[in-house]
Amino acid sequence: MMTNVRIEALRKAMTDNKIDVYYLNTSDYHMSEYVPLHFKTIEYFSGFTGSLATLLVDQEKAYIFVDGRYHGQADKQCLENGVTVVKLGTAGALNPLEFIKENYAGKIIGLDGKRTSVSFGKKMKELGLKIRSKDIYSDLIENRIPLVSDKLFKLDDEYTGKTRKEKLNDLIYCLDGRTHLVNNLESIAYLLNLRGNDIVYTPVFLAYLVVYQNDVYFFIDLERLSSDILDELYADGIIIKPYKEYYSFLKTIRGETVILDENKVNFESYLSLTNRKNKFVHTISPVEEMKSIKNDVEIKNSIQAHIYDGVAMVRFLKWLDESDKEELNEYLVSEKLKEFRLGYKAFDLSFNSIVAVNANAAMMHYGPTAENNSPLTKDGIILVDSGGQYKEGTTDITRTIALGETSAEFKKHFTLVLKSMFNLSELKFMKGLVGKDIDILARKDIWEIGIDYRCGTGHGVGHVLSVHEGPPNIRYMHTEAGTELVPLKKGNIVSDEPGIYLEGKYGIRSENMLLVVEDELNEYGQFMKFKTLTMCPFDLRLIDKEYLDKKTIEALNNYHKEVYENLAPYLNEDEKEYLKKVTRAI
């Protein structure tokens, strides 16, 4: 094994700073799910390129902690760099916190408090661990990708349905004199009706917001704001300060009641506020709920965005059906799909497309690259999970598509997944239900044949923002933030995406976006239901009707009718004929 000179340099910095163990994770300063490339620092030290990992370095050894998705990849990328892989989910594997408690009690643990959440930092403190929050790695990294400094752009009121001033006033009203720290980039973009390019696929920008008594402080570098936007912000009474001055500003806050979302605010923010007679209210940020409840204009636009997306998807499906499969590979297919979206109405994709043939589709987070991809096969299937960013909204859709023949078992599984998706989308339910209450509807038919999918059923989706936002969250499993226990509200947009994943064989997923709407109000209370936003056919060639009940057949036929009616006006004769055929009643 080679000596890892980068880790050796880190060890020297640790010694210089009297740190025994250094903790590095994949987050940015804003607890983002997707992060700017600038924060791919674990890759620099360990070689690991995945999206989620923790690196622990002491003077003897270095450990990387990765979940099931990345067990093999981490072995391949990290072992040669002298990093031991801890495979989370396997027998005896401790998670980073347990590992630290077990091995480093009494030691000084170094970490970058700007990249760990308040809840993580507090947990470490509760375990009696000694923390030193200091960034000792940045100076060591050569040729680091700089932070993006592109100009922001405005999302006009015709798309947002609510002005910046209205949103801020709503928030301030709800704060009732208390101070609120916002680190979450989607929340800031939402509140300010601004968007940026700092993170691939998620149109946000690095900034902090402090809503301090009646003043709103916006921490962003001035050169990122056009004079028009600047004028607007000033007119709205927003005080602008450089991005870097956020932490020193926090140190001036004293004697306030601060609303702070432990999972969405970084630990350094919290440290900057403690010992200054501030009181803390730990709760989900009110902005989370504000942005998750789409207003009428956002809803109207989202419906349109999904029609645009459906048009691109239908053109893509037609192209794929008519192509000579053996000339294609997954990467070419994903590039072609991108062309259909960006060549029509989307300004970006909403995430890196998953285009996966047969056994590749069993890997939930597989993504082909120009270098690593599989050729399409004459028979079997291809799973395509993709989405677009439109000024009207954000889309996310999965279709599993026949390439040729498939087995009877595959059809059975495809049909049960489709039925499971409709089991959820067709539900009529009482107001007040949470994601945890309804998750089982998308699973029970799959459990019945002794199979499970190891992920949630549905996630919230932002409006021209991240394709993953919560609440709501449809899953029975416990999450740290507890979003599975937040009620589904009128105006929420959630995905509905059950699946079956058979390692080494195939993967199946069917995914539609659902809007939560009100149904009848009667003596029992307010009933709710879902309106399906996604407009794109399911592959009828993969259905075995034996596994469908009358209700699901009716739901499928109704859905396909609606798809045709919504998309036809945007299609040419050829495309319409194709769509008519693939949406025929069964």
Add this chain to the structure above:
Amino acid sequence: MMTNVRIEALRKAMTDNKIDVYYLNTSDYHMSEYVPLHFKTIEYFSGFTGSLATLLVDQEKAYIFVDGRYHGQADKQCLENGVTVVKLGTAGALNPLEFIKENYAGKIIGLDGKRTSVSFGKKMKELGLKIRSKDIYSDLIENRIPLVSDKLFKLDDEYTGKTRKEKLNDLIYCLDGRTHLVNNLESIAYLLNLRGNDIVYTPVFLAYLVVYQNDVYFFIDLERLSSDILDELYADGIIIKPYKEYYSFLKTIRGETVILDENKVNFESYLSLTNRKNKFVHTISPVEEMKSIKNDVEIKNSIQAHIYDGVAMVRFLKWLDESDKEELNEYLVSEKLKEFRLGYKAFDLSFNSIVAVNANAAMMHYGPTAENNSPLTKDGIILVDSGGQYKEGTTDITRTIALGETSAEFKKHFTLVLKSMFNLSELKFMKGLVGKDIDILARKDIWEIGIDYRCGTGHGVGHVLSVHEGPPNIRYMHTEAGTELVPLKKGNIVSDEPGIYLEGKYGIRSENMLLVVEDELNEYGQFMKFKTLTMCPFDLRLIDKEYLDKKTIEALNNYHKEVYENLAPYLNEDEKEYLKKVTRAI
């Protein structure tokens, strides 16, 4: 309005004790759901005979707080006694705690801390209310029903499957040096393998248990123990002290870590322990889980108890079918049913039978009495919710039975309720799921037609104990104790009882008991399923097959086949012929 002399006496006692407002509730000293008649003290002061209420008395007025079940009854019984009825659930009605906060801030609130839970007392303290815990009412009550002083009886090891010593050792192991207070009567009866007659239908006895370091203190009056039981208890090293000495004993506990179930321990216990350097761990009592997980012997016995109960039920159904309905009323039917149970294997009923004709069945907690009951009708239905106490186990079953013709709408509703019951009982699910996760399966078909039932779907059932025990708890609604979030475990017994209740028209409920068992274990994890314990036919005359899917028809036919096979060996030829007919495949 007459002057209420009893309340006037209470007011005088309040003045003597410097109490501004007195709070009285329907609980006993053990936070029991069903209480000894001795504790029907609200009835003495207000006239109210229902099972759940709160009485608040100040020098000017008296208020009784009752839920939806009792709005009418409280008006009838309390108004003439000068007590104002607060109808919980109606617009503007504050619950007792809110009411106290609103009206009596700064006043001295008197209450009997032995009859309120720790969580309630702590909530009052958190609201800054001034509490004086003192029983000032007992001395005022004339001719009060005394506490029961019958001898206890032993439940032999062949029924319990585990000796007293084993149970106590398991508990002590789990306490790990900490002290545990047990006020809950079911827990004490379970731990000691003893039963009593202190509460109607629930075979428990008034006692306290303190598991203090390695010693077990059992607070019960000596004359209630036979010499055999006494010898056994001494042999098991249990220290026996008089029931009344419990609180003074608590005052000797100092410097301990005390595990205390806030909802199951009375406030006085907590007050007796505070300011003595004790630390508290507030958690569900470990005994709750111990007794909810039935061991193999308890399971074998429970299966047998449900067969015995099924035999009694089938004889009852046959009798009812062959009777001249117009000669019967609900009370006579309930007496006859009692005869079938007690004349066979049951030593008691497990609760007061609900026998309700047509519109009466829409009242969820209706129970006929000799004085108040309705005659049976030629057409329509009768709902019978009943259960027995057997040495082998406790049963609880509901059947809705045709008296003659019923409407098409009724049949539709009956069929959907039956389908909903099977939707839940036929589920295969992953280990770790909680009641909240699965509740929706029993509701979704009912919600689909715009109806809901306003109660949980299923409750845990004790073993020769209370017919209601938790965890588990199948409901989506939040409960104070949070039992709906406790995982369903192998060996749990739960009810499955969806319903439709149309006020003034009819009520429908179908209820079976389910045992949680393991299903296959594979790469996805441990699957679980239910085994139905209840053995009794559903009324085929009420089914409209149009509303059943293939799966439910299969489940129903399989169930009826099993019912026949299990019960036939206990029946005579006539009864067998009847059962064969009513369990025929459809």
